[in-house]
Amino acid sequence: MTLWKTVSVGITTVLLIMGLSSAVWAGDARQALSQDSALENVLKRQTLRIGFSTFKPWAMKDVNGDFIGFEIDVAKRLASDMGVKARFIPTKWDGIIPALLTGKFDIIIGGMGITPKRNLKVNFSDPYEFSGMSIVANKDVAPGKSSLKSFNNADTRVSVRLGTTAEKAAKNFLPKANILKFNDEAASIQELLNGKAACLVASNPLPENLVKKYPGKLYLPLKSDFTSEPIGFAVRKGDPDFLNYLNNWIRVCNSEGWLEARYNYWFKTEDWKSQVE
Amino acid sequence: MFDSPKRISSRDVLLLACIMGGAVLLFRHLAQGLNYNWDWTVIPGYIARFDPASGDWRAGMLTRGLYVTLRLSLWSILLALLAGTVMGIWRVSPRPLLRMISGSYVGLVRNVPPLVLIFIFYFFLGDQIMQATGITELSYSLDDSTSPVLSTLFGPMEQLPAFLSGVLTMALFEGAYIAEIVRAGIESIDREQWEASAALGFTRRNQLIHIILPQAFSRSLPPLAGQFISTIKDSSIVSVISIQELTFAGQELMSATYRTFEIWSLVILLYFILTFPCSIIVRELEKRMNSHKGHHH
Numbered sequence: 001m002t003l004w005k006t007v008s009v010g011i012t013t014v015l016l017i018m019g020l021s022s023a024v025w026a027g028d029a030r031q032a033l034s035q036d037s038a039l040e041n042v043l044k045r046q047t048l049r050i051g052f053s054t055f056k057p058w059a060m061k062d063v064n065g066d067f068i069g070f071e072i073d074v075a076k077r078l079a080s081d082m083g084v085k086a087r088f089i090p091t092k093w094d095g096i097i098p099a100l101l102t103g104k105f106d107i108i109i110g111g112m113g114i115t116p117k118r119n120l121k122v123n124f125s126d127p128y129e130f131s132g133m134s135i136v137a138n139k140d141v142a143p144g145k146s147s148l149k150s151f152n153n154a155d156t157r158v159s160v161r162l163g164t165t166a167e168k169a170a171k172n173f174l175p176k177a178n179i180l181k182f183n184d185e186a187a188s189i190q191e192l193l194n195g196k197a198a199c200l201v202a203s204n205p206l207p208e209n210l211v212k213k214y215p216g217k218l219y220l221p222l223k224s225d226f227t228s229e230p231i232g233f234a235v236r237k238g239d240p241d242f243l244n245y246l247n248n249w250i251r252v253c254n255s256e257g258w259l260e261a262r263y264n265y266w267f268k269t270e271d272w273k274s275q276v277e
Numbered sequence: 278m279f280d281s282p283k284r285i286s287s288r289d290v291l292l293l294a295c296i297m298g299g300a301v302l303l304f305r306h307l308a309q310g311l312n313y314n315w316d317w318t319v320i321p322g323y324i325a326r327f328d329p330a331s332g333d334w335r336a337g338m339l340t341r342g343l344y345v346t347l348r349l350s351l352w353s354i355l356l357a358l359l360a361g362t363v364m365g366i367w368r369v370s371p372r373p374l375l376r377m378i379s380g381s382y383v384g385l386v387r388n389v390p391p392l393v394l395i396f397i398f399y400f401f402l403g404d405q406i407m408q409a410t411g412i413t414e415l416s417y418s419l420d421d422s423t424s425p426v427l428s429t430l431f432g433p434m435e436q437l438p439a440f441l442s443g444v445l446t447m448a449l450f451e452g453a454y455i456a457e458i459v460r461a462g463i464e465s466i467d468r469e470q471w472e473a474s475a476a477l478g479f480t481r482r483n484q485l486i487h488i489i490l491p492q493a494f495s496r497s498l499p500p501l502a503g504q505f506i507s508t509i510k511d512s513s514i515v516s517v518i519s520i521q522e523l524t525f526a527g528q529e530l531m532s533a534t535y536r537t538f539e540i541w542s543l544v545i546l547l548y549f550i551l552t553f554p555c556s557i558i559v560r561e562l563e564k565r566m567n568s569h570k571g572h573h574h
């Protein structure tokens with residue numbers, strides 16, 4: 001009997017304590033939220049961890065093994081404006097969102113296009129660049145074409161990199177074509193050069209650079225990009241503070257013209273070529 | 278091996294000629310048939326390059342990947358030996374619970390594709406362990422220049438948490454195979470050894486430590502060494518979780534330079550250079566083990 005009493009009194013006490021403390025917690029919710037922000041953690045650790053994937057010229061390794069590229073410049077400036085060290089964590093593109101969600105890094109700065117589907121899993125900042133989709137075709141396999149429509153048939157094999165917005169664009173703009181998906185960019189390009197694929201859909205400047213490199217083999221069927229996609233930083237959900245910081249940082253950099261200058265350097269010039277080859 | 282006299286018949290010569298001819302044709306097709314501009318001049322730079330700025334030689338990107346592969350394999354095999362030995366001993370333990378635990382471990386790991394296992398372990402376990410032990414936090418305060426010993430042992434501090442997750446994953450995976458090797462080794466020891474040592478008053482623990490395990494290990498040396506080679510090869514699987522080892526380094530390099538075929542060829546060669554000497558050692562070991570056979574002590 002006494003045992004029963006002890007147990008019941010004990011349980012009641014525990015419940016009471018829990019009830020009381022939850023009232024206190026509720027008051028601290030806002031503080032807890034801001035304490036949990038990736039922003040706080042970055043400042044505490046003095047390190048911003050950046051997830052990205054090798055993607056020329058967004059991010060790549062130079063001959064010394066250091067990372068360079070448009071996204072790398074952006075990330076370095078972001079970290080230095082926060083007053084912390086930048087730590088680069090190269091990650092495979094197809095696993096980059098799970099890696100962000102499991103906390104392997106704080107932010108994805110890797111030319112990630114904002115899509116509704118991705119947005120269900122992560123939060124995106126405002127766009128800090130726009131990238132255009134283009135098409136590059138093989139002269140022997142698909143000569144003399146000049147419109148998307150001419151590629152949209154069942155005998156055309158289109159090469160894309162898996163999990164990219166190029167894959168989506170190919171599906172949307174070339175629904176009838178036979179789409180070949182590759183896990184890495186080099187393989188998708190090789191398929192085009194071998195003539196197994198008639199064309200390759202990818203974000204510029206890749207198509208333009210490919211034509212410069214293999215002028216006898218490839219050509220650009222379209223005069224200009226057929227899409228313009230917003231590119232944003234991806235962060236974990238439930239973190240308004242970090243998102244606010246990033247959006248305002250983008251505004252500031254845009255107003256200075258810094259983002260555009262860096263974009264032009266990496267995408268419109270080839271001054272950096274010697275650092276890579 | 279075979280003690281028959283080595284004779285080469287005319288059929289062997291014909292067969293060899295066919296194989297060689299096939300290989301030559303294949304290479305000619307590769308060199309010309311593929312629409313690919315071969316350029317081998319870039320390759321040496323991926324192994325080592327002279328840096329004019331500092332005036333000394335630096336390891337190229339693939340060499341750095343090779344270092345990571347080596348570190349990864351060494352740490353994994355050491356951990357796997359530890360886990361595998363404990364689990365192997367438990368497999369033959371008189372206590373049913375221990376037998377059940379180790380049996381489940383071995384059964385689970387050996388019946389799940391390594392790729393799946395690596396993903397699950399990396400995303401659900403590896404990180405939690407790194408967080409709980411504070412290694413993740415620790416890695417922020419460390420720097421390559423300030424901790425040269427750690428950098429030599431574990432590679433760049435920046436990638437320490439990921440690297441250790443990779444090591445744990447690999448060790449867990451290879452440990453299951455080593456557990457089976459250890460179990461087979463223990464079971465191959467004659468019953469008389471157990472009985473004799475029991476008669477001398479050894480406890481089970483001392484029997485294992487002083488009598489059984491030394492013999493079991495010396496018998497299992499060749500398969501254990503073989504498992505080490507497997508570990509080196511399997512380490513390429515962790516490229517999927519973005520550990521910067523040789524395969525990953527190769528793939529990164531391909532996305533930056535599009536020199537697909539040259540880089541893959543070089544990667545194959547580097548793996549071969551790494552594993553072939555090990556194979557020779559294994560063969561020597563087996564010869565030495567087999568030289569006792571046929572004599573009764």
